[in-house]
Amino acid sequence: xxxxxxxxxxxxxxxxxxxxxxxxxxxxxxxxxxxxxxxxxxxxxxxxxxxxxxxxxxxxxxxxxxxxxxxxxxxxxxxxxxxxxxxxxxxxxxxxxxxxxxxxxxxxxxxxxxxxxxxxxxxxxxxxxxxxxxxxxxxxxxxxxxxxxxxxxxxxxxxxxxxxxxxxxxxxxxxxxxxxxxxxxxxxxxxxxxxxxxxxxxxxxxxxxxxxxxxxxxxxxxxxxxxxxxxxxxxxxxxxxxxxxxxxxxxxxxxxxxxxxxxxxxxxxxxxxxxxxxxxxxxxxxxxxxxxxxxxxxxxxxxxxxxxxxxxxxxxxxxxxxxxxxxxxxxxxxxxxxxxxxxxxxxxxxxxxxxxxxxxxxxxxxxxxxxxxxxxxxxxxxxxxxxxxxxxxxxxxxxxxxxxxxxxxxxxxxxxxxxxxxxxxxxx
Amino acid sequence: xxxxxxxxxxxxxxxxxxxxxxxxxxxxxxxxxxxxxxxxxxxxxxxxxxxxxxxxxxxxxxxxxxxxxxxxxxxxxxxxxxxxxxxxxxxxxxxxxxxxxxxxxxxxxxxxxxxxxxxxxxxxxxxxxxxxxxxxxxxxxxxxxxxxxxxxxxxxxxxxxxxxxxxxxxxxxxxxxxxxxxxxxxxxxxxxxxxxxxxxxxxxxxxxxxxxxxxxxxxxxxxxxxxxxxxxxxxxxxxxxxxxxxxxxxxxxxxxxxxxxxxxxxxxxxxxxxxxxxxxxxxxxxxxxxxxxxxxxxxxxxxxxxxxxxxxxxxxxxxxxxxxxxxxxxxxxxxxxxxxxxxxxxxxxxxxxxxxxxxxxxxxxxxxxxxxxxxxxxxxxxxxxxxxxxxxxxxxxxxxxxxxxxxxxxxxxxxxxxxxxxxxxxxx
Numbered sequence: 001x002x003x004x005x006x007x008x009x010x011x012x013x014x015x016x017x018x019x020x021x022x023x024x025x026x027x028x029x030x031x032x033x034x035x036x037x038x039x040x041x042x043x044x045x046x047x048x049x050x051x052x053x054x055x056x057x058x059x060x061x062x063x064x065x066x067x068x069x070x071x072x073x074x075x076x077x078x079x080x081x082x083x084x085x086x087x088x089x090x091x092x093x094x095x096x097x098x099x100x101x102x103x104x105x106x107x108x109x110x111x112x113x114x115x116x117x118x119x120x121x122x123x124x125x126x127x128x129x130x131x132x133x134x135x136x137x138x139x140x141x142x143x144x145x146x147x148x149x150x151x152x153x154x155x156x157x158x159x160x161x162x163x164x165x166x167x168x169x170x171x172x173x174x175x176x177x178x179x180x181x182x183x184x185x186x187x188x189x190x191x192x193x194x195x196x197x198x199x200x201x202x203x204x205x206x207x208x209x210x211x212x213x214x215x216x217x218x219x220x221x222x223x224x225x226x227x228x229x230x231x232x233x234x235x236x237x238x239x240x241x242x243x244x245x246x247x248x249x250x251x252x253x254x255x256x257x258x259x260x261x262x263x264x265x266x267x268x269x270x271x272x273x274x275x276x277x278x279x280x281x282x283x284x285x286x287x288x289x290x291x292x293x294x295x296x297x298x299x300x301x302x303x304x305x306x307x308x309x310x311x312x313x314x315x316x317x318x319x320x321x322x323x324x325x326x327x328x329x330x331x332x333x334x335x336x337x338x339x340x341x342x343x344x345x346x347x348x349x350x351x352x353x354x355x356x357x358x359x360x361x362x363x364x365x366x367x368x369x370x371x372x373x374x375x376x377x378x379x380x381x382x383x384x385x386x387x388x389x390x391x392x393x394x395x396x397x398x399x400x401x402x403x404x405x406x407x408x409x410x411x412x413x414x415x416x417x418x419x420x421x422x423x424x425x426x427x428x
Numbered sequence: 429x430x431x432x433x434x435x436x437x438x439x440x441x442x443x444x445x446x447x448x449x450x451x452x453x454x455x456x457x458x459x460x461x462x463x464x465x466x467x468x469x470x471x472x473x474x475x476x477x478x479x480x481x482x483x484x485x486x487x488x489x490x491x492x493x494x495x496x497x498x499x500x501x502x503x504x505x506x507x508x509x510x511x512x513x514x515x516x517x518x519x520x521x522x523x524x525x526x527x528x529x530x531x532x533x534x535x536x537x538x539x540x541x542x543x544x545x546x547x548x549x550x551x552x553x554x555x556x557x558x559x560x561x562x563x564x565x566x567x568x569x570x571x572x573x574x575x576x577x578x579x580x581x582x583x584x585x586x587x588x589x590x591x592x593x594x595x596x597x598x599x600x601x602x603x604x605x606x607x608x609x610x611x612x613x614x615x616x617x618x619x620x621x622x623x624x625x626x627x628x629x630x631x632x633x634x635x636x637x638x639x640x641x642x643x644x645x646x647x648x649x650x651x652x653x654x655x656x657x658x659x660x661x662x663x664x665x666x667x668x669x670x671x672x673x674x675x676x677x678x679x680x681x682x683x684x685x686x687x688x689x690x691x692x693x694x695x696x697x698x699x700x701x702x703x704x705x706x707x708x709x710x711x712x713x714x715x716x717x718x719x720x721x722x723x724x725x726x727x728x729x730x731x732x733x734x735x736x737x738x739x740x741x742x743x744x745x746x747x748x749x750x751x752x753x754x755x756x757x758x759x760x761x762x763x764x765x766x767x768x769x770x771x772x773x774x775x776x777x778x779x780x781x782x783x784x785x786x787x788x789x790x791x792x793x794x795x796x797x798x799x800x801x802x803x804x805x806x807x808x809x810x811x812x813x814x815x816x817x818x819x820x821x822x823x824x825x826x827x828x829x830x831x832x833x834x835x836x837x838x839x840x841x842x843x844x845x846x847x848x849x850x851x852x853x854x855x856x
Contacts, residue, residue, distance in 0.1 A: 024717070031759055129573065147743045273704055294725060295726070305718070
């Protein structure tokens with residue numbers, strides 16, 4: 001029986017989950033793979049607090065480098081988070097020829113290329129299944145199962161906090177701020193919640209997905225990133241009446257040899273499986289040119305689900321299967337499409353004055369900007385009140401929407417800021 | 429650039445799909461993996477018919493053994509189907525030290541152990557992702573991504589033909605026979621359709637899933653297999669009113685160290701993702717003790733989806749990653765639970781005579797057999813007509829249902845054969 005010795009950097013929630021999973025199922029994994037995973041060392045600045053798992057105190061250290069440099073340690077697991085220090089440790093480990101497992105999407109999105117190059121150079125694999133979709137083995141699916149496919153599109157619900165908030169807003173008829181506050185109290189959202197609710201976390205994960213499908217790297221500046229902050233319950237209600245549910249979606253598509261990428265709250269038809277992904281669950285819908293449509297679903301975060309993915313990677317590293325750094329570097333890199341030239345359908349919600357020609361004025365602006373209306377709903381109001389009107393449009397260019405929205409906002413008959421969201425129909 | 433030469437046995441629908449996929453995306457795969465897949469030889473009894481893909485006639489042969497024995501061929505792809513001949517060819521190839529890729533679930537279910545042993549002995553891998561769930565990379569998920577999990581349960585919609593029929597029965601309000609005839613006309617069901625509609629194909633796939641989770645082999649005789657033949661549209665309608673959809677489900681669970689396994693039409697709550705798997709799509713819901721709930725969805729059959737899985741396996745074989753024969757043989761084998769001792773909830777539909785004490789008589793039989801009623805619906809009928817009554821039960825032992833159903837059928841007040849189906853609530 002081969003034994004692999006694991007060095008863990010960062011003994012937080014996920015680190016403790018990894019230890020728990022390995023203590024629980026180490027024997028089973030050894031039966032399955034012929035390799036027994038053993039916790040060799042754990043580094044953290046805090047080596048006093050109880051993490052609810054049983055570890056020999058002798059393996060705890062505050063010195064991460066002593067773990068990285070220990071010749072007895074076979075695999076390094078980076079669970080520190082953040083970019084700067086994590087990057088230094090991961091680079092050092094790879095340069096030492098040690099395979100590294102990480103769940104750190106920010107690190108991959110921001111320093112990925114450098115790490116993949118170090119990995120390819122030293123031959124030590126870099127494994128990061130846990131960085132996208134928590135416990136869902138979706139990166140493996142892309143890399144191995146779908147290797148024979150050109151990836152036509154990927155649509156992901158990738159942030160559990162946002163999906164939890166959106167689910168509760170819909171179920172309970174509440175506005176964003178109320179649910180966020182409660183989610184923070186319950187531990188479903190962090191304080192501050194910005195990385196999650198502003199779409200940054202989703203964007204980091206989208207970058208990792210795009211790397212595997214279309215070659216590294218995609219810059220975070222190259223695509224639209226919008227979160228769900230301040231979303232009104234009215235949008236959820238109107239979208240629902242029209243047969244849609246609002247999800248924070250990463251949409252990644254290959255169109256004519258370019259990558260179209262966006263992260264924003266989007267209307268998903270209720271009949272689509274992604275609309276049935278509720279609470280803190282994640283899912284990725286992937287379309288390949290050979291396999292057709294596939295979907296992968298599971299818990300997107302949390303101590304044990306993330307640990308499941310980390311452990312899968314540890315066992316792959318232990319088996320010396322090599323990771324996918326070479327893949328990412330060899331892959332022909334597709335350029336990212338200019339956000340202005342992406343063609344999408346939209347949901348527009350306006351507050352209009354109650355006077356005869358308002359619809360005509362708005363319709364005129366849309367038409368002038370080559371945006372045609374697919375459907376419209378106008379709610380009955382009391383005379384003199386503002387009238388909420390919702391338009392669903394056919395596909396039009398992002399840059400035309402930008403001009404149209406400015407012109408619409410400037411109309412005298414329009415009150416407040418118009419709301420615009422993408423509609424995703426998943427065609428082709 | 430390493431090149432791998434592929435020998436294909438069986439140039440039918442899937443064989444042609446594999447060739448199409450490789451011709452289309454071979455360059456892309458080479459970029460990604462550093463290995464270029466090349467079709468070396470193709471064996472089929474018919475080497476004249478046009479398959480709609482371009483191949484050099486010189487690589488076609490009617491002699492499968494000449495492919496297996498060709499030292500130039502690196503990987504054998506078995507797409508002949510059936511058990512006897514396929515087994516001989518696969519064994520020969522493995523004994524020759526050649527990795528084999530197959531989509532043949534019947535072969536794996538009926539001769540799996542022998543093949544895994546031959547594979548482990550010679551060190552040539554046996555790969556079979558395409559045998560379950562068509563293009564969905566679900567076996568890889570089980571083997572690699574979820575390696576750190578004890579698998580608590582797996583629930584699969586594994587037969588596209590049955591799911592297509594059930595979907596149309598529900599949508600169009602038709603009975604089984606009408607939809608089957610049309611499905612055969614449209615190519616969604618084979619003639620004869622028995623393997624699909626009687627649940628055999630689903631059972632073969634369930635055996636493969638159980639092997640990966642709990643160790644090979646499970647005998648086809650060791651568990652209940654029931655198909656959807658003759659299912660009445662009334663069942664779909666009543667189940668729908670109660671909040672359920674009927675799916676042909678493979679249910680595999682570990683309970684107290686034993687495997688509980690069943691293949692039968694089952695009521696799935698409409699809110700569960702599996703209830704949203706429509707048409708010819710497949711899905712597998714897997715619960716691990718670390719990762720929690722996960723789901724994998726995609727096309728369960730067809731030329732290209734199956735080819736996608738076969739190609740993924742070819743590239744894994746080409747990279748020399750070794751397959752999972754050792755895994756299957758080393759894995760501690762859990763015993764299969766006696767079908768009589770499985771505890772399930774049931775849907776019972778009876779036709780009762782329109783007289784005062786009928787419900788009491790049925791309820792008495794159920795109670796006597798330790799089956800308690802969770803809910804009941806009785807439809808209003810004209811006086812003197814038979815009254816359809818539906819009971820949903822709490823969990824009870826399969827053996828108690830068997831006795832109760834006989835006793836109920838023997839009651840004077842019951843007309844015709846009572847209908848019984850499992851209810852799956854996916855708890856724990």
